[in-house]
Amino acid sequence: MRIKETISLKKINTFGIDVNARYFCEIETIEDLQTLVSAEIFQNNPHLILGEGANVLFTKNFDGLVIKPVFKGIEVVRETHDEIFVKAYSGEVWPNVVMYCCEKNWNGLENLAYIPGSVGASPIQNIGAYGVEIKDVLDSLEAFNLETKTIEIFQNSDCKFDYRESVFKNEYKGKYVICSVTFRLSKIPKFNTDYSAVNDELKRLNSSELSAKAIAIAITNIRKSKLPDPSEIGSAGSFFKNPTVSEEIYQSLKKQYPNIVAYLTDFGVKLSAGWLIEQADWKGFREGDAGVHLQQALVLVNYGNATGIEILNLAQKIIDSVKSKFGVELMPEVNII
Ligand code: FAD
Ligand code: EPU
Numbered sequence: 001m002r003i004k005e006t007i008s009l010k011k012i013n014t015f016g017i018d019v020n021a022r023y024f025c026e027i028e029t030i031e032d033l034q035t036l037v038s039a040e041i042f043q044n045n046p047h048l049i050l051g052e053g054a055n056v057l058f059t060k061n062f063d064g065l066v067i068k069p070v071f072k073g074i075e076v077v078r079e080t081h082d083e084i085f086v087k088a089y090s091g092e093v094w095p096n097v098v099m100y101c102c103e104k105n106w107n108g109l110e111n112l113a114y115i116p117g118s119v120g121a122s123p124i125q126n127i128g129a130y131g132v133e134i135k136d137v138l139d140s141l142e143a144f145n146l147e148t149k150t151i152e153i154f155q156n157s158d159c160k161f162d163y164r165e166s167v168f169k170n171e172y173k174g175k176y177v178i179c180s181v182t183f184r185l186s187k188i189p190k191f192n193t194d195y196s197a198v199n200d201e202l203k204r205l206n207s208s209e210l211s212a213k214a215i216a217i218a219i220t221n222i223r224k225s226k227l228p229d230p231s232e233i234g235s236a237g238s239f240f241k242n243p244t245v246s247e248e249i250y251q252s253l254k255k256q257y258p259n260i261v262a263y264l265t266d267f268g269v270k271l272s273a274g275w276l277i278e279q280a281d282w283k284g285f286r287e288g289d290a291g292v293h294l295q296q297a298l299v300l301v302n303y304g305n306a307t308g309i310e311i312l313n314l315a316q317k318i319i320d321s322v323k324s325k326f327g328v329e330l331m332p333e334v335n336i337i
Helices: 030-038 094-103 196-205 212-226 247-256 273-279 308-326
Strands: 004-008 020-027 047-049 062-069 074-079 083-089 138-145 150-155 176-186 234-238 262-265 268-271 290-292 299-302
Touching: 020 030, 062 176, 094 212, 196 212, 247 268, 268 273, 273 308, 290 308, 299 308
Parallel strands: 020 062, 047 062
Antiparallel strands: 004 020, 074 083, 083 176, 138 150, 138 176, 234 299, 262 268, 290 299
């Protein structure tokens, strides 16, 4: 383990923001972590755990220690007739783990195909897409407690998962390094193809038999058609969460905007933030290199040299404009640093 000084983070955040970390360290083993937490640099500086940087917006240089876990490996820990428990280490790249499991017909991760990032970050915001969230497939995880210097096991229910939320994004923020995640996958085909876009793409692909791999390919194609490729245009995916409002507020908005896009949930009505932003006339907007994606208004983009502050200022203008038009407050999904 080597602590480096003044390292550029431009290639380690998908927004492509040009900032430096004062100190930077890759962690390959638990022993590395134990050594690091005893070091003066860790004790005397703020720290940030960074995966692939696909859900962060840097607004300035990070004047502290960036810790990047690069634990590698995927292993089967146990199996029954119907189920298989697969442990993936936090430095594994998420889309690769999804495809690995799909190829083996271990079902459950396919709807989460092609989400950028690392395994270690996947529980942080309970990643989700096309009707599945990590909470639906996560059995348990191992995390290193940076204060007690010990490994703790979190069962699914300990993680307090919610829509784009977990205990690690809230009360335990920055306190644990997630080292591995164990997924409970099914050997029996049972798929979630509720989204019409997924069904349409499966039909278009003419997949003769429904399989995890076929679904993963269909979802990858859909995602490629509407989300920017971070190697070409910087982004962190959806910048905001889809807001939830009461049935009463929804009904009054619906009277005024009959085409409003919304979904009924157990906790109220979830509105499409993309629709709200598009109706407030922001889709395709560009100021300097900061902009709103042409195909998906929920995605803020960096066309090259935008600063984090420029992206943040644009986000604030969108929040204000949606609030004044619809009376609805958008909340960022991205971690602003
Ligand atoms: P980072 O951005 O590096 O970190 C995110 C947070 O997790 C930070 O707070 C960080 O401190 C913490 N963290 C990272 N690793 C660890 C660890 N090992 N231990 C403890 N804390 C850690 N998200 C979705 O949910 N659904 C989508 O459909 C989706 N689509 C996207 C599309 C695009 C084009 C992009 C760029 C992003 C998208 N995202 C989506 C967001 C992103 O892919 C996920 O949030 C992903 O889990 C981020 O992984 P990461 O390794 O890059 O995390
Ligand atoms: N819409 C618009 N205009 C837009 C964008 C969307 O009108 O510019 C409306 C359309 O009616 C569209 C609907 O909103 O059919 C839903 O759009 P989409 O399927 O793209 O989903 P989303 O609600 O905008 C969410 C997640 C995505 C996830 C997709 C697919 C959040 C914040 N975002 O987006 O996650 O991939 O669903 O399930 O929940 C991310 O978290 O970074 C992310 C990309």
